[in-house]
Amino acid sequence: MLHEFLKSIKTARINELVSTKHDVTQPSLISDSVTFFDSRPVDRKIAVLRSNGCSWAQKVGCSMCGFFEETCYTGVTKDDYVQQIKSVFDSTDFTDVPVFCLFTAGSFLDPVEIPPEASQAIFREISYNKDIKKVLIESRPEFIKSDVIRELKEVLGGKTLEIGIGLETFSPEILSHCVVKGFTLPDYERAVKATDGLADVLTYVLLKPPFLTEMEAVQEAVGTVNYAFSVGSKAVSIEPMFITGHTLVEYLHSRGQYSLPWLWSLVEVLNQTYSPDRDIRVGICEEIPPPLDAAKNCDSCTSSIYSQLNKYNQFKDISLLDGMSCVCKSEWEKDLAFKDSRSVKDRIESFLSSHGS
Numbered sequence: 001m002l003h004e005f006l007k008s009i010k011t012a013r014i015n016e017l018v019s020t021k022h023d024v025t026q027p028s029l030i031s032d033s034v035t036f037f038d039s040r041p042v043d044r045k046i047a048v049l050r051s052n053g054c055s056w057a058q059k060v061g062c063s064m065c066g067f068f069e070e071t072c073y074t075g076v077t078k079d080d081y082v083q084q085i086k087s088v089f090d091s092t093d094f095t096d097v098p099v100f101c102l103f104t105a106g107s108f109l110d111p112v113e114i115p116p117e118a119s120q121a122i123f124r125e126i127s128y129n130k131d132i133k134k135v136l137i138e139s140r141p142e143f144i145k146s147d148v149i150r151e152l153k154e155v156l157g158g159k160t161l162e163i164g165i166g167l168e169t170f171s172p173e174i175l176s177h178c179v180v181k182g183f184t185l186p187d188y189e190r191a192v193k194a195t196d197g198l199a200d201v202l203t204y205v206l207l208k209p210p211f212l213t214e215m216e217a218v219q220e221a222v223g224t225v226n227y228a229f230s231v232g233s234k235a236v237s238i239e240p241m242f243i244t245g246h247t248l249v250e251y252l253h254s255r256g257q258y259s260l261p262w263l264w265s266l267v268e269v270l271n272q273t274y275s276p277d278r279d280i281r282v283g284i285c286e287e288i289p290p291p292l293d294a295a296k297n298c299d300s301c302t303s304s305i306y307s308q309l310n311k312y313n314q315f316k317d318i319s320l321l322d323g324m325s326c327v328c329k330s331e332w333e334k335d336l337a338f339k340d341s342r343s344v345k346d347r348i349e350s351f352l353s354s355h356g357s
Contacts (some may be wrong), residue, residue: 001352005320030047038098043096046103049104052112055107058071060180064179064210066246068246070274071106082125098288100177109143119249126159127156153158169224170228171224178207178211200234214335218268238266241260245289267324282309
């Protein structure tokens with residue numbers, strides 16, 4: 001079973017991390033970038049708190065997620081969390097920085113990962129800063145409940161709250177067996193409804209889960225973007241796969257059994273889903289731990305396309321992606337033409353049987 005294989009990849013590393021000491025008074029990352037907000041490009045601050053970790057990652061975990069590396073297995077207290085957020089404000093001038101992205105290695109709304117008294121204390125600290133206009137947190141859908149969000153919104157005041165959900169894919173089979181997400185589409189839809197009138201939902205869409213061809217990956221991402229908007233998500237971020245250690249995707253990639261998506265595929269998904277009334281963003285690997293490898297084209301055009309994608313995120317102008325071309329586009333087209341006649345289930349079973357599982 002794929003769940004057991006996933007756990008076998010991570011077990012030794014988690015055992016090492018249990019004895020690792022972290023400074024739980026300091027975030028694991030504070031960084032800056034530019035985003036689109038209030039109809040213009042603005043600066044945003046990103047902080048990744050050291051937390052008690054994703055509950056799903058500690059049971060099984062998603063096939064591509066290595067964020068468990070940032071987990072503090074010794075436990076993080078309310079006072080630790082408050083000190084972390086204070087350290088962000090001590091080191092950051094939020095003047096002209098209206099967007100604050102507050103992430104963890106899991107779910108901000110998970111009461112085990114971050115106790116409610118800690119999350120409320122964090123939001124209270126944020127509420128004191130008048131320059132911050134929007135706060136983005138992330139959570140698995142099972143922790144998104146109207147009463148919890150309402151309480152946090154009361155503490156936060158009039159600031160906009162956005163909640164990111166890693167849906168990844170709208171196909172139940174791929175969600176369960178390729179990404180191993182640990183929740184269902186009805187779970188996601190219930191979470192979106194729970195935010196109604198309280199917070200905006202940002203849905204993350206994964207480009208190229210394992211065991212999919214390049215064309216299947218494009219089609220799956222396009223379908224997922226459209227599905228997310230149809231059920232009430234206010235924004236979508238298309239996240240091209242990247243490689244982190246001690247994951248199924250890294251295992252496959254290191255053995256030549258998985259290839260990262262082309263950036264041409266990312267551009268294709270954008271071209272097929274963009275409209276002026278949709279808030280569609282692109283993930284550009286602002287991650288911790290840093291990826292071992294990421295989506296790319298050839299050496300000649302990769303950096304220039306990333307540059308244009310960054311500009312797209314800042315201005316939401318799809319014309320910035322017009323006219324891009326390179327000789328490697330023909331190789332991408334060959335990959336798009338490749339077909340695998342086997343079902344996804346058969347591909348996974350073939351992989352497991354070849355690895356003694």
